[in-house]
Amino acid sequence: MSGSVLMLDRLNRSYGGVPVVQDLSLEAPGGAFVALLGPSGCGKTTTLRMVAGLDRPDSGRVMVAGRDITALPPHRRNVGMVFQSYALFPHLTVRSNVGFGLRMAGVGRSERNRRAMDALGMVGLTDHAGKKPRQLSGGQQQRVAVARALAIEPALLLLDEPLSALDAKLREELRVEMRLLQRRVGATALFVTHDQAEALAMADLVAVMQSGRIVQLAPPEEVFERPATAYVAGFVGRSARLQGTLRLGVIEAGTLQLRVSRLPPGLGEGSPAHVFVRPHRIRLLATGASADNVIEGTILALDYTGETVRVVVGTSLGQVPVDLSTNDGAWHAVRPGGPVRLGWRADDSLCFPL
């Protein structure tokens, strides 16, 4: 567990003069589950492919367990990879798929079959060992792909959008299952996703990427609660976004003064600023109640999702999303078109330079 298993050192990669990955550095401690999170085209898959050796960096180093593997071809890296499309060999049985890496390593048939069955056991698919991949459901194929990658006992497990091809409910089940599995085998894992909920739910460390760079590398809670930039705040989780100008320690927005408890360093008097507020931090204020920040508006829409009701409130500063818990019946009083007062704490205002 000690030391970093994966270290990326100032990786650069460009295609036809267009930089895709820029000065990307990252350290993952042993046993950690690290998410590369970002929109499509941000360079996260290219980064993963450079770790696997399927793509070469123009400059920079890839270190695994203290060894520089930048120049090694993929077949000499001992890195397990789960592809987005799973890339199971269609002509081989599930057992042969899982045992493929061992076969390449020259492990004898009986030993190979035993270890392949062990790996299949970890994902609960021993009953399907004799089937061809196409006879399995999407979720089962995904688990075979994971078992195949784990069977070679890799130094590092790489996952490229491993759950994106599955339906929402299965995706949430497999999130938990994969997390447990990764903990059990103790593998260090790097996975790529564009789904911020997936990254927050599964990862120990989230690396938020923007245009080929990591803009924040932190545990999920920190990424969500203290996003490093307006981009991170906007990409991870939903927010009310308000715009104003810094005047005497508060953000002046229209006729309102927004209180924030932490001002970003370097934001000068009179500079324009963004204020983000998470929907679940905004409360409906009863008549006479007050808060650090108060804004009045009209209910535009209600969206009942089960655990919460998502309310959209139209205000003088634009639309503000508010999440109300359905734990009590209070939300029943909220009606579209009705006037409403919203409040939140200064601590919950996330302020960024514009």
Next chain:
Amino acid sequence: MLPALGRRAAGWLLCAPALAVLTAAFGWPMLLLLRMSLNTTDSDGVLVPGLSMSTYDSLATSRDTWLLSLDSLRLAAVSASVALLLCYPMALLVFRSRSRFRALLAIAAVAPLLVSGTVRVIGWLALLGDNGMVNSGLRLVGLSPVALINNWTGVQIGLSESVMPYTVLTLLAGFGRLDVRLEEAAATLGARPLRAFWAVTFPLTLPAALGAWLLAFVLGVSAFVTPKLMGGGRVFVLSTQIYDAATQTLDWPAASALSVYVLLMLLLFLLAQSALNRLATS
């Protein structure tokens, strides 16, 4: 209008024009061919109408038929194999190319189809003839020239080339199941490139390769222009024999019977292939 007819009737109706053309231009001549093969020729070479199997009998008992068949099959098999060996790497390259010239590559591979088979053969004659490029080159470096036309070697070279475009097309169409990710997955699992090829790429492309080989083989057995022109009258195969019987000795029943024989043989190969395919996919 169509819904009122019902799906089945609509289907037949849509096929009707093509069926009509096929019946008139293919079905009817085939029937005529079959009918002609049942006539006989007397010793003076006069056509005797009738319903007799005697032409087939003499074909089946003639040693020449078997020798011709063997030569034809061997020629076609070697041509198909040479074409497959040359086309497989090329098709793989075109299929996997992500270059913007990919379409151009694919077109280049099948471009020979745009030129008439006769013209291509004449091109080969110019290259392989006694004063052609190859032999001139050999003479230039002080080597003695080799006979590359008007013999089996020439026909073999010409036929291999003439079936190549079809081979490339069939391979490209059959590579559908191939996915670069599979080779990448094999690499991450420790497979060297050559090992990944044999363990993954090759088995997945095998059905396409077999299909391409068979198509080239069938085309090779029925090829006429190349054996006729490049063989210079010294290479005899089933197709040239049919042509000679029909136009030189004017023995139409024999030509017809031999045609039917070739047709049945090729049909047998096609049936064998589809049976093999079913076996492989089950």
